[in-house]
Amino acid sequence: MEKTSPKKWVIGNWKLNPYFQDAQALFQSITQHIEGQSLDCQVAIAPPTAYLAFFSAQNLPLPIVAQDISIVNGTGAYTGEISADLLKHANVNYTLIGHSERRELFGDHVERLQQKIKNAIGSGLHIIYCVGESLEQREAGHAKDIVIQQLQELKAVLSEDDWQNVIIAYEPIWAIGTGKTALPQDAQDMHATIRSYLQDHTTWANRISLLYGGSVKPENAVELAACTDIDGALVGGASLDASSFISIIQAFAQK
Ligand code: PEP
Numbered sequence: 001m002e003k004t005s006p007k008k009w010v011i012g013n014w015k016l017n018p019y020f021q022d023a024q025a026l027f028q029s030i031t032q033h034i035e036g037q038s039l040d041c042q043v044a045i046a047p048p049t050a051y052l053a054f055f056s057a058q059n060l061p062l063p064i065v066a067q068d069i070s071i072v073n074g075t076g077a078y079t080g081e082i083s084a085d086l087l088k089h090a091n092v093n094y095t096l097i098g099h100s101e102r103r104e105l106f107g108d109h110v111e112r113l114q115q116k117i118k119n120a121i122g123s124g125l126h127i128i129y130c131v132g133e134s135l136e137q138r139e140a141g142h143a144k145d146i147v148i149q150q151l152q153e154l155k156a157v158l159s160e161d162d163w164q165n166v167i168i169a170y171e172p173i174w175a176i177g178t179g180k181t182a183l184p185q186d187a188q189d190m191h192a193t194i195r196s197y198l199q200d201h202t203t204w205a206n207r208i209s210l211l212y213g214g215s216v217k218p219e220n221a222v223e224l225a226a227c228t229d230i231d232g233a234l235v236g237g238a239s240l241d242a243s244s245f246i247s248i249i250q251a252f253a254q255k
């Protein structure tokens with residue numbers, strides 16, 4: 001296989017924010033900035049589920065990412081669920097899977113996550129698979145073991161070809177929404193561990209984008225972007241402010 005660099009990505013995870021009018025204004029500010037520019041970085045937005053079809057119908061050069069999908073697929077009597085298949089038909093081609101808020105608050109244990117991965121890949125979606133350790137796990141010296149375990153859980157349900165449709169986001173739980181960022185050296189160290197795991201398990205390893213997430217902001221984006229194995233960012237809080245998000249995009253585009 002030909003060896004090429006992973007694509008750079010900056011993805012805004014809006015979580016359950018903001019209200020619709022503000023979401024439209026934010027989306028417009030971001031798209032105005034990127035339209036017509038040949039940025040060396042793919043920008044994407046993960047808006048709340050309620051807005052997915054609206055934004056994906058705008059036909060703009062910016063992928064729309066679902067924040068989660070159901071454990072069931074296709075269509076059927078599953079009130080309230082959003083399947084991978086339905087998203088694909090609504091022009092949504094990407095989904096997050098395994099965000100720590102889904103793991104911690106909404107019961108996404110390993111079997112559920114593996115079912116979601118299978119549904120997403122089976123329906124032709126690309127996945128952004130989130131991994132990361134808690135503060136207790138880091139302080140006990142288990143951070144790498146935890147992340148490797150999460151990668152093994154992913155690998156268990158993928159074929160070799162499926163890796164082409166995978167992006168990994170390393171998001172230490174203690175850094176999400178807390179204002180605490182991993183030191184660039186610590187983030188790079190974990191990303192190198194993830195890359196090495198991938199190199200041992202798939203021929204696609206050197207093309208898989210590894211994103212860092214956890215309080216990324218304009219003040220730390222340049223330093224994080226400078227790290228060899230950090231190919232982009234998954235941005236929560238700072239993606240809700242157009243100028244902050246645009247600064248982060250620029251930091252990675254100039255990497
Ligand atoms: C996230 O939710 O994926 C995230 C990284 O959030 P924040 O940037 O706010 O820490």
